[in-house]
Every structure is written in structure tokens, then in C-alpha cells.
Amino acid sequence: MNYKxxxxxxxxxxxxxxxxxxxxxxxxxxxxxxxxxxxxxxxxSDEHRSKDGHTVVGYGLYYYTYSTWKGRSVYLEDLYVMxxxxxxxxxxxxxCKVAKVTAEKQCVRLQLAVLDWNSPARDFYAAxxxxxxxxxxxxxxxxxxxxxxxxLVKDAxxx
Amino acid sequence: MEFTIRxxxxxxxxxxxxxxxxxxECEKAIDEVKITKRDLEQDGxxxxxxxxxxxxxxxxxxxxxxxxTKVGYxxxxxxxxxxxGRAVFMEDLYVMxxxxxxxxxxxLMSKVAQLGLAAGCxxxxxxxxxxxxxxxxxxxxxxCTDITAEKGYHYMCCKGEALEHLAQP
Numbered sequence: 001m002n003y004k005x006x007x008x009x010x011x012x013x014x015x016x017x018x019x020x021x022x023x024x025x026x027x028x029x030x031x032x033x034x035x036x037x038x039x040x041x042x043x044x045s046d047e048h049r050s051k052d053g054h055t056v057v058g059y060g061l062y063y064y065t066y067s068t069w070k071g072r073s074v075y076l077e078d079l080y081v082m083x084x085x086x087x088x089x090x091x092x093x094x095x096c097k098v099a100k101v102t103a104e105k106q107c108v109r110l111q112l113a114v115l116d117w118n119s120p121a122r123d124f125y126a127a128x129x130x131x132x133x134x135x136x137x138x139x140x141x142x143x144x145x146x147x148x149x150x151x152l153v154k155d156a157x158x159x
Numbered sequence: 160m161e162f163t164i165r166x167x168x169x170x171x172x173x174x175x176x177x178x179x180x181x182x183x184e185c186e187k188a189i190d191e192v193k194i195t196k197r198d199l200e201q202d203g204x205x206x207x208x209x210x211x212x213x214x215x216x217x218x219x220x221x222x223x224x225x226x227x228t229k230v231g232y233x234x235x236x237x238x239x240x241x242x243x244g245r246a247v248f249m250e251d252l253y254v255m256x257x258x259x260x261x262x263x264x265x266x267l268m269s270k271v272a273q274l275g276l277a278a279g280c281x282x283x284x285x286x287x288x289x290x291x292x293x294x295x296x297x298x299x300x301x302x303c304t305d306i307t308a309e310k311g312y313h314y315m316c317c318k319g320e321a322l323e324h325l326a327q328p
Contacts, residue, residue, distance in 0.1 A: 068251050140287055142298055154269075
């Protein structure tokens with residue numbers, strides 16, 4: 001995967017210091033025997049390459065999840081198109097491909113998260129028929145990481 | 160109270176299905192459940208499982224009035240953050256009402272965290288309904304962060320006709 005693309009998404013989401021993954025980790029975790037994710041990339045022909053010379057200009061990173069109510073699902077973790085290539089239907093094309101994979105793998109839902117201030121993204125997903133389950137049903141994302149995760153593990157029962 | 164936690168196996172699917180229905184009832188969404196025992200067997204115990212489970216068992220002398228010794232479960236799967244790497248998502252955490260207040264829920268969550276860390280995960284993530292105050296209080300007492308409240312992430316879902324429409328170019 002193109003390292004430059006992932007770093008740009010982090011800047012856009014206003015958290016550049018949050019991006020800690022190296023391309024070696026991406027290679028290990030996405031292309032091992034039991035991959036943690038799958039990824040689609042959008043490529044343009046050489047004549048349309050970016051001003052920095054890149055022909056891989058967008059990506060969609062997703063993985064399989066499970067709902068004990070509905071069954072197999074797909075979670076779209078990242079959807080990104082380099083700014084100079086937007087407005088050409090690439091984002092829509094990537095989402096369409098992920099939706100096709102969802103159907104091929106007999107998954108019933110495609111889920112994702114979007115930041116509440118990201119109006120262009122929210123409008124894009126709403127136009128595609130996505131429901132905002134935080135607004136409509138009150139679902140919140142909760143996380144344990146770093147010290148809180150270590151503390152939680154300390155209390156795990158011994159086998 | 161004495162209890163043990165172990166990895167779920169295919170024979171646990173009947174009890175997992177029972178407890179899924181009990182949990183759905185707690186979340187006022189019993190009509191939403193479309194999963195069957197067969198789905199759980201196929202999706203959790205095939206070559207590339209969609210989920211993993213852990214089960215809580217109590218000794219015979221503590222069984223419920225209906226005779227159940229499997230009294231809680233957690234269901235999780237591995238996910239990925241392109242910022243932080245491997246993560247674990249806890250889809251369900253459930254303890255039967257008569258066995259609550261004994262540290263079983265905490266033990267289940269700790270076990271999922273331990274299994275996640277062992278697999279190289281940096282985060283344990285899950286969702287909770289904003290009106291579910293007992294659960295929110297429990298999770299916050301364990302030191303978690305509400306990513307929706309703090310950072311503004313909204314949970315979006317595309318299904319049914321919208322999903323079919325999306326798959327068309």
C-alpha cells in the first residue's frame with residue numbers, strides 16, 4: 001500500500017500524530033494467512049499520474065465483522081481519494097466495489113464511522129442510503145487502549 | 160461465586176443463541192434478531208470464522224432454575240485501524256441477570272482484552288446505547304473512552320435496498 005495515501009488521510013482527520021502504522025505492518029497484517037483486513041486501490045493510467053508521480057490515487061480498506069442479530073457484515077475502515085482526483089466518481093466507485101464484495105461474501109450490512117463535522121462525507125453517505133445509527137438509535141463507540149487496556153488485562157482470570 | 164471462562168465451541172451455539180435472545184430483549188430489540196443456531200455454527204466454527212466466543216460456566220450447584228450452567232458470554236472479532244493497527248471488537252457482552260454483580264462481566268471483558276493483546280491488538284472497541292446507563296457506568300468505571308462523545312464519530316450502516324443500490328455501478 002502507498003504510505004503517502006494513508007498519511008494524508010490522517011492529516012485530513014486532524015490527527016496526524018495518531019498515524020503510527022508502518023507499511024511493513026500493513027504488509028504483515030493484510031497479506032498474511034489470516035488477514036486482518038482487505039484493501040481495494042484505485043489506480044489511474046500513467047498519463048493521469050499525480051503531480052508527485054503516483055498512479056495509486058485512492059483506496060478502500062475493510063474487514064469482516066459479525067452481528068449476533070443480523071449475521072455477517074463488512075466494516076469499511078477507510079475510504080480515501082487524493083484531493084486532486086476527487087469529483088471524478090472514484091470514491092463512489094470504491095464504495096460500489098466494497099458493496100459488491102459485501103454481497104459476494106453474503107454479508108447483510110456495510111458499516112462505517114464518519115466524523116460529525118465531516119459534512120461532505122456525511123452527505124455522500126446519506127445520499128447512498130446509509131443510516132446514522134448514532135443519531136437514530138443512540139449507539140456510541142467505546143474504546144479501551146494504552147493504559148486503560150493494560151489495566152483491564154491485569155484483572156483477567158487465570159486459565 | 161465460583162465460575163470458569165473458556166473458549167466457546169460449536170456445542171455452545173444453542174446456549175449462545177438463547178443468551179443472544181435474552182440480550183436482545185434487554186436492548187428492547189427482540190424482533191431484530193435474525194440469526195439462528197445454524198448460522199452461529201457455520202459462521203463461528205468454520206475454517207475462516209467471522210467471530211470468536213468465550214463462555215462463562217458455573218458449577219451444577221449454582222445452575223439456574225431452568226437448569227443452565229452456561230450463564231454468560233462474550234463474542235468478539237479482530238478489526239483494524241490504519242492508524243494504530245490490529246484491534247479487537249467486542250460485539251456482545253452478556254451475563255444472565257441473576258448472575259450479575261459478581262464480577263463475571265468484568266472477568267469476561269478482561270479476558271477479551273487479554274486475548275486481544277495476545278494477538279497483537281492495540282485497542283478493544285465496542286458500542287453501547289446511550290440510554291443504557293448501567294452499562295455505560297460499568298464501562299466508564301473500567302477506564303474506557305467514549306469515542307463518539309469525545310471525537311464525534313458516528314456509526315453508519317448501509318443495508319437492504321440501499322446496499323443493493325450501492326453495489327450497482
